[in-house]
Amino acid sequence: MLPKGPYDPNKTEKEILDYWLENDYFKPEFRSEQKLSTAYVEGADKRETYTNILPPPNANGNLHLGHMSGYAYQDLMGRYNRMKGKAVLLLPGKDHAGIQTEVVFEKVLEKEGKTKKDMGRKKFYEECYKFCMENSETAREQEKNLGLSADFDRELFTLDPKIVKEVLQTFIDLYDDGLVYRDKRLINWCVRCQTALADIDTEYKESTGKLFYFKYGFTEPDPYAVEIKNKYAGEEIEVLVERNKGMKYKNKEGEEFKWEFDYYGSIPNETNPADNSDLDVILIGFDDLEVGDKVKGKTIGLMLRLDKDFKLIVINPDNSEVKLDEELDKHFHRFSKYFAGVHIRLFDEYPDDKYYNLGFILATTRPETKFGDTALCVNPKDERYKDWVGKEIEVQTLIGNAKLNIIADEIIDPEFGTGIMKVTPAHAPDDWDIAMKHPEVLPEKQCIGFDGKLNHICGKYEGMKALESRQKLEEDMKKQGILVNLNGKYKNRIQICERCKNQIEPLISHQWFVDTDPLKEKAKQLVKDDFTNIMPEGKENVYLNWMDTPEDWCITRQLWWGYRVPVWYKIQPKEFVTETGEVKERFGEDIMHSMKDYKEYMKVQVDDPGDKWVQDEDVFDTWFSSGQWPVVTLLAKDGDFEKFYPTQIMETGWDILIFWVTRMMLLCPYKAKSYLLRDDKNLDLTDKEITPFQNVYLHGLVLDREGVKMSKSKGNGIDPFKMMHEFGTDALRLSFVIGNKVGQNYRLYEEKIESFRNYCNKIWNISKFTLMNIGDEQVQNFDPDEIGNNMEKDDKKMIKHIDKLIENSTRNMDNFNFGVVAQELYESIWHEFADVYLETIKPRIYTKDRKGNPINTSDEAQDSRKAALWTLWYCLDKYLRLLHPFIPFITEKIWQEFPKKEEESETLMYAKWPN
């Protein structure tokens, strides 16, 4: 008998959980003596295995709703497969989560007034390990409370010695196979975290900044420009209006465009000292002019162009309305778009000859990287700069003169800025690529250090933080006449660290990289050939697209928390920047070695080679280890790999498809292969044997009521444990699943969970009603044939309905349509079974009327009653089985009281899925 009153989840769950755990039901090795149990095995266990290596949550904090929703899916699939007769292994774990944990733990230390540096590497590692172990314990309890039927004795931490051993071995294998290498390269550097980051560990943020147009002016003033300046500065002159609005020009592609300007003229009867033609004049502040008019104005400045076609700027002194800044800005942009190196000098602002030099105008958002420029680059098709390509120029900078090559590359967009770019290979990814393509461009001239400050090659700016120096540079460039224009509201996107949100500084440094090309090929093919199937289907494209990006994977991080790289150097390598900004690494005798030469100074092995050898300071990217998770977890216990690999499913959120699933698909097939070939190099392995999982099920993210992703910082999260306490774990689990489909985000709020609490209570009451009416009857032992003969129309209809439901449910479970299954069950049990069937049979099953007089006493009525009771029993039996994967606690509790055949499984967990 079930207790009276509404369903009490808190009490029941504890009782049922203990029951499950005490009996080792969560272990794949569980065997039962009961013949109807799916764990009943005669002789050796030859049950098919079903394995799900669970995504390990980060060991640095509490579990949240997102974790819980994943567990709900993982567990329901596990329980379903258990009921289908498979030996089910759900293998739990906890992730050390490298950089994230280091950041979190540093904050913990900060509160205690301690720092990482004070503690030292060893102590820090130990303390952080302890911190993670404590958190893991809490998380483990929470996982258990959710009813997650995982084998907790097999739980692993990513820094567990057994795991570490295998992860390091993978690195060594990759090295031996030439798939990892050490290289000096431009990487994303987080100045706050003091580590390199892979592209994927960075984000972009919208920002409004300044776009600086500055001049790389030639070292000598242009004599003609000086001559014009000296002749006309401040003069009143008469100008002949030459042309009017709408003159047509041809642009660099040969297309005609309309060059709109206001007024334009020439100085009659004068000789241009530059080339003996009339000197062109830009007129500002004159109205309604006609060609042929003569006007008087004051010369206020000179527009200089790289091709020496100078233009004098003349303003109408009588027009007080003219806004000079706007007018000049307009002209600057018009001219710079079509002509090389246009800039404007105002006679009174720039009286000295030295300002009248020619030079290139460049646009940049990061003037502080100027000191690292090693070339100028233009588009090869750009007519404006064609003649300059291949030449070397000497230009003025804020800290002295510099020589720069002018090169051409398709990557340059002629439309951007002035169509000419400064190449700063040590501080910008595109520039680095250009330097790699053009051997004449020096790639390494670093002017910003790992501390994010300008270094010694920046002269008086040394020691300033990159961002701080920008203001100072702006002032100085203005003072020296180098800044020719400034767009103060330029919108761009800045790259930031995913973890700490500080701006990324691209820097050159030595790191270890995985040559991903061959691994990506394999990973792509495994999915294309359906050895691994990704759900939802649409995400397969995302996966394949990522596999097509050619970039190698930077796997070293300059942290303390993680797997220390198993590489030893003869003398500790230390990066430094030479007098000229070149990045070097100190190896023994201060020599830069090629990769081949490295080997003399470097050993890749786990054990310490002894004196004079120092271990690499770096640790591996956390994804390098979690990317091997399905293999290394199974290698931790003897025989597991052989038994459980490849696994059947990887269930995780779609948001980490790129982060994690891709990495597993890169490393697991490789790792599985290299493990299997350890003893027998000639083994012939099939793709089916090495792929880590047959299916990838990507669940949606949990959103709040408004459709916004739940997060700590927004404070819109729901505490799953509060929900479990208030409404029951089954209700919470159901709320993740019901009416939801693969890959789709879904909104969650209390009322939803509450409604499933009500549903559980309904099931409770239906069961109470059923058991109460069955009473002492041995329904389970009734002869179905005899009952069939006595059945009435309602019974048959109900049986037919439930048979159809079973068929649908099984098909949908197999097709991963769990939301549909749960919803159909919901509607069936409530609106068919309870609302209709239960009500119609009441008159048949009661033995007494309202007054207590016996009824239904005739043989015929008794037969009919038995048929109804049997049907009740039959249906509830099926419902309990079908519902169990979704709401395990309440169904198990009812199952315990439910009339069962003698050989039936004692636990619903191993009761057969109906068919």
Next chain:
RNA sequence: GGGCGGUUAGCUCAGUUGGUUUAGAGCAUUCGCUUGACGUGCGAAAGGUCACAGGUUCGAAUCCCGUACCGCCCACCA
């Protein structure tokens, strides 16, 4: 710039290889109900041109083409 998803009742969402039905559920709304499992309930009601426009079909929310709007991911912006 490349890709993906969504658009169905007031709100949140299902709709399972096109057809069992008048397109369903939950929440909210209205009316009624101490009916012997359940008020965490029961009975009833109201609420939808399935984004828009075309096509395929005996038949379309479902398949195809296009449009609009919303959301997301990736790449790039000197």
